[in-house]
Amino acid sequence: MNISIDKNDEELVVLVQMGDQDSFGTLVERYENKLLRYGRKFLSTHEDIEDIVQDVFINSYRNIQSFDPSLRFSPWIYRIAHNAFANALRKRSRNPLFFVDFDTFLAHPIYEDPEPVEKEREQLKKQLDVVLDRISPKYREVLVLHYLEDLSYKEMADILEVPTGTIGIRLKRAREALKKIYTIIHPDLHDNQ
Amino acid sequence: MTINNLHKPHNLRENVLQRIHRERLVMKPRLYFTLKLTALILVVLAILGISIFLINFIFFSIRINNQDTLLGFGPRGFTTFLHFFPWSWFIIDLILIAGLQWILRRFRFGYKIPALYLLAGICAISALVGIALDKGTNINDRILRRAEVHRLPAPFIGLYGQVRKPFRPKSGVCKCMIVSIDKNVLIVEDTRSGTTTIRKIILPMDDARATSTLLEIGDSIFIAGDERDDIIYAFGIRKIGDHPQIFKQKVENVIK
Numbered sequence: 001m002n003i004s005i006d007k008n009d010e011e012l013v014v015l016v017q018m019g020d021q022d023s024f025g026t027l028v029e030r031y032e033n034k035l036l037r038y039g040r041k042f043l044s045t046h047e048d049i050e051d052i053v054q055d056v057f058i059n060s061y062r063n064i065q066s067f068d069p070s071l072r073f074s075p076w077i078y079r080i081a082h083n084a085f086a087n088a089l090r091k092r093s094r095n096p097l098f099f100v101d102f103d104t105f106l107a108h109p110i111y112e113d114p115e116p117v118e119k120e121r122e123q124l125k126k127q128l129d130v131v132l133d134r135i136s137p138k139y140r141e142v143l144v145l146h147y148l149e150d151l152s153y154k155e156m157a158d159i160l161e162v163p164t165g166t167i168g169i170r171l172k173r174a175r176e177a178l179k180k181i182y183t184i185i186h187p188d189l190h191d192n193q
Numbered sequence: 194m195t196i197n198n199l200h201k202p203h204n205l206r207e208n209v210l211q212r213i214h215r216e217r218l219v220m221k222p223r224l225y226f227t228l229k230l231t232a233l234i235l236v237v238l239a240i241l242g243i244s245i246f247l248i249n250f251i252f253f254s255i256r257i258n259n260q261d262t263l264l265g266f267g268p269r270g271f272t273t274f275l276h277f278f279p280w281s282w283f284i285i286d287l288i289l290i291a292g293l294q295w296i297l298r299r300f301r302f303g304y305k306i307p308a309l310y311l312l313a314g315i316c317a318i319s320a321l322v323g324i325a326l327d328k329g330t331n332i333n334d335r336i337l338r339r340a341e342v343h344r345l346p347a348p349f350i351g352l353y354g355q356v357r358k359p360f361r362p363k364s365g366v367c368k369c370m371i372v373s374i375d376k377n378v379l380i381v382e383d384t385r386s387g388t389t390t391i392r393k394i395i396l397p398m399d400d401a402r403a404t405s406t407l408l409e410i411g412d413s414i415f416i417a418g419d420e421r422d423d424i425i426y427a428f429g430i431r432k433i434g435d436h437p438q439i440f441k442q443k444v445e446n447v448i449k
Contacts, residue, residue, distance in 0.1 A: 011434060017220070021210060028206045050205065057209045067228040105309045161304040 008175035012050035016064055024064075027073075028057050034149065035081045041144040042085045043092075052088055056081045075158040078151070082141070082159050085128035089137055103166045121147065124178070131181045146171060216443040233296065241319065242292045247286040248323025254279050259368060259433060260417045266402050266429025273366060273417050290315050362386045365420040368433060369394075371412045374405050380428075382413070393424045396434050403427045 007015070007023075009030065017024040035056060038051040062082050067076055124147050132140055145151045145159065153171075157164040212218065255261050263274035294312050297303035303311060325419075327333055333353075339345045340353035360366045362385045369381035372391065379394040394416055396403045408414065408430075418427035 021213065024213075025206045025210050028209050032205045049248060053210055054212070057205075058212060058218065061209070061213060062221055063221040063226075068344075105307060135379050157305070161298070163305055163307050165307070176441075 010069045011111075013067055013073055017067075017069075025059055025130055027077075031077055032057075038078070038081060038083050038144060038149060040104050041128075041132060041148060042082075042087060042137070042141055043147060044140070048088065053081070056084050056163075057086070072155070074151075075155045076153075076158065078145070078149075078159045079161070086137075101131075103141050103170055105163050127182045130177060131185065133178055134181050134185075137146070137172065139170065139177050142171045143168060143174045197339070199321050213297075227368060233299070237293060237296055239240070240289050240296070241315070244286055244293065244315075244319045245322045245326070247282055247289070248319050249326040249333065250356075251282050251286070252324055252327040253337075254282075255360075256327065257333075257337070257356055258358055259415045262431050263366075265418055265431065265438070266417050270402075270417055270429050277360075277366070283287065292317065335438065345428075360385055363420050365425060366415075366417045367392075367425070368415055371410050371414060372411060373410060374408060379405060381416075394418070395424060395426050396430065397428070398424075400428070403430045405430075408432065427440045 005111065007026075009027065017028070032053065035053045039053055043049065056077070060077055063080075079114060082142050088151055098133070128143055128147060135143070141160070143152045145156045146153075151159070152168045153164050156167045159165070162170075243348040251298050258277070258355065260274060263270040263277070266273070266326060266330045266350050290312065294316055296309065297311060297315075298308070308316070336345065336349060337353050343355065360368070362383075364385075367381075367383055367385050368393065369383050371379055371381055373380040377398060377438040379396065382388050382394050383392040394413055396405060403418075415431050415433055416425055416427050417429040420426075
């Protein structure tokens with residue numbers, strides 16, 4: 001029986017840092033589906049995702065001594081994954097991704113939306129599935145991280161390395177874009193909802 | 194999705210662990226990250242130091258050439274000030290500050306601050322320390338004296354050795370010595386061309402920025418105006434060394 005199963009992520013990292021590779025295997029098990037899902041949604045493709053995720057784990061293993069166990073592990077590994085997916089996106093499209101991001105220039109008021117009721121959340125997820133590949137990657141990633149991966153604004157800010165206020169404004173614009181595109185391609189469904 | 198891909202996720206843990214064994218991958222030691230962080234901090238400090246030095250040098254260059262006097266000559270003086278401003282050093286400094294901002298955003302505290310605020314913060318720190326060094330200490334004057342007797346390393350001799358820039362002939366700006374005063378007409382000795390020539394200065398009839406009141410023969414003056422037919426029609430004139438250095442006096446008092 002694997003004793004590392006009862007430990008939280010940060011405790012496992014401490015074990016890995018001391019040389020316990022099995023604990024790293026447990027971390028891989030815990031995050032493989034999350035990262036695969038994040039990659040598929042972020043890149044809107046199934047190609048190469050597993051290879052990229054495998055590289056993400058290898059990369060995180062090699063750099064695990066830089067992780068501070070007093071912080072949360074989840075944003076750290078998502079950050080590595082985000083960089084890897086953003087690189088893949090850069091290679092695929094010739095446009096540099098977010099080269100100058102004006103959203104990060106000024107402070108935006110930080111407000112988190114009141115938690116949407118379950119029905120609303122399901123509706124957003126449904127809309128996301130339909131139109132995700134039509135939304136720009138900049139907005140796609142915040143929608144995926146917040147609504148599909150259930151991450152907080154602060155965690156997202158750490159993953160994307162932007163101020164927390166920027167997450168709020170980006171998410172607001174992302175929802176507007178989502179609704180606009182969804183209304184265009186499914187006017188009937190939108191009216192019924 | 195291919196059949197192969199469908200089966201892959203179940204093997205991801207084994208694949209990763211096998212790859213670690215097969216390729217004999219090792220964790221980078223903690224020392225590596227400590228050294229990397231130390232190197233990054235040293236780079237940040239070095240860039241900040243160079244940036245502060247450049248701002249200090251820009252202010253010194255303006256002060257030693259009396260260009261700050263132009264700011265007291267109204268809008269035309271301000272335009273002339275911009276014309277003589279050492280833009281090349283300023284642009285190099287801006288590039289350094291932009292680079293510094295980019296590096297700082299790699300740190301946790303860096304990306305949490307909006308980019309413009311971080312940029313403004315770095316500019317403010319560089320400018321305040323740079324100005325304080327020039328106005329509050331005599332470090333630049335000491336370096337200049339050493340540069341003049343060639344007792345400095347090469348880059349400093351090049352920089353400080355060429356800091357005094359005589360104004361070009363016909364530029365309308367000159368540092369001259371009064372030879373005679375006749376109401377609103379001054380005759381001065383002009384050394385801009387390398388040899389001493391006598392030049393006529395005509396002052397406006399009623400302008401506090403360019404008046405001969407309080408001027409005496411033998412005074413060194415700073416003049417800005419329009420130069421036509423070897424005559425300078427001045428829009429601003431001030432006795433050199435006549436402007437109080439309030440900040441410097443305050444700092445010296447604090448040091449005492």
